[in-house]
Amino acid sequence: MMVGMAGLEGTEQPRQHSGATAARWTPAVEDEQALKALELYGNPAEEDVRLPSRPESAAIARRLTQCVVLRQWSLSPQIAEHAVLLVSELVGNAVRHTGARVFGLRMLRRRGWIRIEVRDPSRGLPCLMPVHELDVSGRGLFLVDKLSDRWGVDLQPRGKTTWFEMRVADR
Numbered sequence: 506m507m508v509g510m511a512g513l514e515g516t517e518q519p520r521q522h523s524g525a526t527a528a529r530w531t532p533a534v535e536d537e538q539a540l541k542a543l544e545l546y547g548n549p550a551e552e553d554v555r556l557p558s559r560p561e562s563a564a565i566a567r568r569l570t571q572c573v574v575l576r577q578w579s580l581s582p583q584i585a586e587h588a589v590l591l592v593s594e595l596v597g598n599a600v601r602h603t604g605a606r607v608f609g610l611r612m613l614r615r616r617g618w619i620r621i622e623v624r625d626p627s628r629g630l631p632c633l634m635p636v637h638e639l640d641v642s643g644r645g646l647f648l649v650d651k652l653s654d655r656w657g658v659d660l661q662p663r664g665k666t667t668w669f670e671m672r673v674a675d676r
Contacts, residue, residue, distance in 0.1 A: 538568050539569070540572060542565050542568040543569060543572050543573075546565060548577075549612045550577060553624065554609065554611070555607045555610075557606070558603070560600055562608075563593045566593065567589045567592060570588050570589045573612050574589075574612075574619070580619070581673075581674075587653075591621065591669050594644075594648055595623040595649065596608070597645060599667070602627070603626065603629065605625045608623055608624060608625040609622075609623070610622070610624075611624070616675055617672060617673060620669070621670075622666050622667070626663055627664055628665055630658055630665070631646055633646045654672050656669035
C-alpha cells in the first residue's frame with residue numbers, strides 16, 4: 506500500500522526496455538541465480554514478495570534486487586551495487602531483530618527515484634547508532650543513511666515498513 510509514504514507521488518510501473526538492455530546483461534552464475542530467485546519468489550517490482558525470515562533470505566533479496574535494478578530497470582552498476590548492499594542491510598535487520606517468520610520485499614520506481622521497502626510484523630523501530638572505526642557490527646543503518654538519498658520507517662497497523670530511496674537518472 507503506497508498511501509502516506511513519502512516520495513511516492515506518481516509511482517510508475519517499470520518500463521519495458523528494448524533489446525539493447527539485454528545486450529548489457531551478461532550470462533553468469535549470479536545472473537542465473539537472480540533469474541531463478543525471480544522465478545521462485547516473484548518480482549518485487551510487481552508485487553510484495555514474501556521471504557522467510559532466515560539469514561539466507563538476504564542473498565535472495567540481493568539477487569532479486571540485482572535482477573530488477575540491472576535487468577528490468579537498466580540502472581547503472583553503481584546504483585545496483587548500492588541498492589543490493591542496502592537491501593541486504595534492511596533484510597538483515599528484519600531477520601535479526603523482529604522475530605518474524607516472514608517479511609515482505611517491494612521495489613518501486615518513479616521518475617528519477619527508486620524505492621526499496623522491507624515490511625515486517627514488528628513495530629519496534631530501527632535505531633541509527635553512532636559508528637566507530639573498529640566496529641564490526643551495527644553499521645547497517647549507517648550505510649543506509651550514507652548511501653541512500655532518504656530513508657525512513659512507516660508504522661503500519663500490524664508492523665512497519667523500513668524503506669530507502671535513491672535518485673536515479675532516467676534514460
